[in-house]
Amino acid sequence: MNQQQRSALLHSSSLFPPPPGVKLSYGTAGFRADASLLESTVFRVGILAALRSIQTGSVIGLMITASHNQVSDNGVKIADPSGGMLTQLWEPFADAIANAPDPNSLLQLLDDFVKKENITLEGGPAARVLLGRDTRPSGASLVEAAKQGITCITGGTAIDVGVLTTPQLHWMVRAKNKGVEASEHHYYDQIVTSFSYLMDNIPRENSSKDVNDKLIVDGADGVGGEKLEKLKSSLKYLSIDVRNYGDGVLNEGVGADYVQKEKVVPRGFGPSDAGIRCASLDGDADRLVYFSVLSNSNKIDLVDGDKILSLFALFLKEQLRILDDKANTSSYKASLGVVQTAYANGASTEYLKQLGLEVVLTPTGVKYLHEKAAEYDIGIYFEANGHGTILFSETFLSWLENINNELSSTSKGSDQHKAASNLLAVSKLINQAVGDALSGLLLVEAILQHMGWSIQKWNELYQDLPSRQLKVKVVDRTAVITGNAETVVVSPVGIQEAIDAEIAKYTKGRCFVRPSGTEDVVRVYAEASTQEAADSLAHSVMVIVHQFLWF
Ligand code: NG1
Ligand code: ZN
Numbered sequence: 001m002n003q004q005q006r007s008a009l010l011h012s013s014s015l016f017p018p019p020p021g022v023k024l025s026y027g028t029a030g031f032r033a034d035a036s037l038l039e040s041t042v043f044r045v046g047i048l049a050a051l052r053s054i055q056t057g058s059v060i061g062l063m064i065t066a067s068h069n070q071v072s073d074n075g076v077k078i079a080d081p082s083g084g085m086l087t088q089l090w091e092p093f094a095d096a097i098a099n100a101p102d103p104n105s106l107l108q109l110l111d112d113f114v115k116k117e118n119i120t121l122e123g124g125p126a127a128r129v130l131l132g133r134d135t136r137p138s139g140a141s142l143v144e145a146a147k148q149g150i151t152c153i154t155g156g157t158a159i160d161v162g163v164l165t166t167p168q169l170h171w172m173v174r175a176k177n178k179g180v181e182a183s184e185h186h187y188y189d190q191i192v193t194s195f196s197y198l199m200d201n202i203p204r205e206n207s208s209k210d211v212n213d214k215l216i217v218d219g220a221d222g223v224g225g226e227k228l229e230k231l232k233s234s235l236k237y238l239s240i241d242v243r244n245y246g247d248g249v250l251n252e253g254v255g256a257d258y259v260q261k262e263k264v265v266p267r268g269f270g271p272s273d274a275g276i277r278c279a280s281l282d283g284d285a286d287r288l289v290y291f292s293v294l295s296n297s298n299k300i301d302l303v304d305g306d307k308i309l310s311l312f313a314l315f316l317k318e319q320l321r322i323l324d325d326k327a328n329t330s331s332y333k334a335s336l337g338v339v340q341t342a343y344a345n346g347a348s349t350e351y352l353k354q355l356g357l358e359v360v361l362t363p364t365g366v367k368y369l370h371e372k373a374a375e376y377d378i379g380i381y382f383e384a385n386g387h388g389t390i391l392f393s394e395t396f397l398s399w400l401e402n403i404n405n406e407l408s409s410t411s412k413g414s415d416q417h418k419a420a421s422n423l424l425a426v427s428k429l430i431n432q433a434v435g436d437a438l439s440g441l442l443l444v445e446a447i448l449q450h451m452g453w454s455i456q457k458w459n460e461l462y463q464d465l466p467s468r469q470l471k472v473k474v475v476d477r478t479a480v481i482t483g484n485a486e487t488v489v490v491s492p493v494g495i496q497e498a499i500d501a502e503i504a505k506y507t508k509g510r511c512f513v514r515p516s517g518t519e520d521v522v523r524v525y526a527e528a529s530t531q532e533a534a535d536s537l538a539h540s541v542m543v544i545v546h547q548f549l550w551f
Contacts, residue, residue, distance in 0.1 A: 030077025046149020
């Protein structure tokens with residue numbers, strides 16, 4: 001690092017002192033905290049993004065959002081060149097620089113890291129970072145801090161793409177690095193075109209009375225609602241009523257996280273919506289759940305991420321089967337895999353296995369699910385909370401393109417041809433970079449129309465086991481170390497035996513605890529054959545967590 005670069009770093013970082021006594025960790029979704037604590041962190045993540053861009057010779061993304069957290073929080077995360085999450089190899093360094101106490105120790109860390117990672121600061125490619133943010137009021141000033149971080153690396157360019165959903169930013173990073181058109185307009189163009197294509201391909205006999213074109217969407221008073229309100233007029237065959245698209249307080253009594261955890265209607269919905277298909281996005285539109293309002297009540301029937309996954313899996317399996325039926329073309333045995341976390345409802349896992357699908361569990365966090373799903377030709381991953389997507393391998397996609405062309409000339413309009421083109425359309429509609437509520441919603445809508453299913457019919461695929469999630473405040477949540485995709489606690493010693501003894505008291509009992517990656521709590525999840533039993537199991541395990549960790 002030359003002298004000019006060193007002075008630039010020392011000078012700029014002295015303008016962004018870290019708040020005293022705050023220790024931050026990159027977590028499951030980047031850094032998150034009260035927005036007033038984040039300027040220094042975002043500035044430093046700007047530096048990190050610039051270094052990552054130089055090292056990879058690619059465009060990197062930096063997103064300012066705290067997703068479903070309350071409006072006074074904010075957060076920052078990095079999108080790697082593929083559009084996926086920052087490589088896990090860099091996370092410890094992200095933690096180290098975020099927590100460096102002063103400009104000199106920050107400079108020392110950067111100097112060592114640049115050497116260790118062979119990052120060429122002079123004469124190599126210049127850093128290019130796409131900067132996006134959600135609608136939080138604190139976003140604008142945090143974007144300025146990020147710009148300072150990016151540009152204090154010599155030659156670094158910050159490209160401010162304004163207010164976007166998190167998945168749009170990830171999509172743009174991926175598109176830019178593939179050398180294709182990457183504006184927000186192109187994003188809409190791609191999803192609207194592939195959605196229309198799927199809708200046009202629907203077998204006429206399935207356009208039944210069971211499924212109508214009306215959908216009500218809760219936009220969480222965030223960026224997703226705002227974007228969908230603008231997008232909806234270009235969606236043929238679908239009539240969307242968007243509520244909560246920006247007038248109320250972000251995530252307050254609204255949004256996918258609220259709906260999924262509380263199982264009640266979001267603000268602006270009520271008994272008059274009973275029976276209608278409804279969906280809810282989270283604050284940055286990377287989560288999606290569906291629900292229907294029960295008559296004369298504020299309660300809902302929740303259709304969560306596990307059921308979205310099941311719907312996608314059914315449809316894709318069917319398309320692959322139809323494609324496989326044809327004998328006249330070179331065959332390709334595409335691998336189809338399903339990836340969940342321990343939070344997936346046990347009934348969903350059982351249902352998916354009964355369909356003959358391969359189901360794998362990973363620890364919580366998109367990075368783990370995504371990595372695993374990428375091992376298949378078609379990998380579908382979803383968290384119960386509604387974050388997920390479908391990944392297609394390059395090999396499979398190029399085979400599919402060829403077959404589609406072949407079928408288009410030999411048997412245009414045949415079932416096989418439609419199956420091939422449906423699969424291609426899904427790969428274009430669904431975000432290949434990260435879970436995306438807007439494109440996920442359009443795929444759900446297209447499949448429901450294709451099946452001729454109402455939301456009630458979809459919800460009947462299987463019956464969820466009653467479950468309960470609790471948060472426990474402890475002195476130090478990092479004292480909880482888990483194993484086996486977070487299904488068991490390895491440390492503190494003895495706690496797992498105590499949990500097992502509780503689980504054994506319940507029919508269909510299942511329970512696990514893990515430290516949250518986004519909040520300062522330990523989470524408890526319990527499942528059992530009745531709601532009372534699930535509540536009671538969760539509660540007893542919460543007491544155990546207290547006993548072992550409140551010292
Ligand atoms: P943590 O706080 O680590 O449980 C939560 C979600 C994750 C994931 C991240 C990122 C639950 C139980 N956990 O993580 O699945 O979505 O937020 O937003 O829903
Ligand atoms: Zn989110």
